[in-house]
Amino acid sequence: MWGYPPALDRQLSQDAGLSTGEYSVLSTLSEAPGRQLRAGDAAADLGWERSRLSHLLRRMEAKGFIERVASLCDKRGHDVHLTQLGWEAIEAAAPQHVTFIRETLFDTLTVEEQRALASALRKVHQAANRAN
Structure with missing residues (x-):
């Protein structure tokens, strides 16, 4: 499994021009109501530190994949909105990515x-959650 994350990176980069982080963010936003989430909620959904997400969002915004806007809820935070370009990127990347995972893993x-x-990964996930 140690060589698997780099293989995922290569597949996404070669086939879609995306990093795994970008794909993860695009996927998370594509599944959110209105294709939008508060930045903090997106970080929590991804299991990432807010600073890691913030740096990536800056780069993704420059590419036109997302927009950050003042939160409609309280104006203190930011909502991250998937743009049409971001939607097209995830829509184009997903089929090849899913096929790669199915063919190389399952x-x-x-x-x-x-x-x-599946059993082993559940145990690892539970242990990781307890460690937090």
């Missing part, structure tokens, strides 16, 4: 191995 495993992987 299709290479037996059903029994898939169940074992």
Whole structure:
């Protein structure tokens, strides 16, 4: 599994011109109501520090993928809105990315191995949540 994150990076970069971070943000926003989230909520959904997200959002805004606007709720925070260009980027990238994951991860495993992987990942996820 240690070589898998770089393989994901290569696939997204070569096929879609996106980083895995950009894809993660675009995917999260594409699934949000109105394709918009408060920046803090997006960071929480992604499991990232706000500073990490803020730096990436700055770069993504420069590329035209997202817009940051004053929050409609309280005007103190920012909402992150997926632009049409961002929507088109995630829409174009998702099919190839999903195929890559299916072919390189799930299709290479037996059903029994898939169940074992799911069980192991649940335990890792629970341990990581307890550590926070």
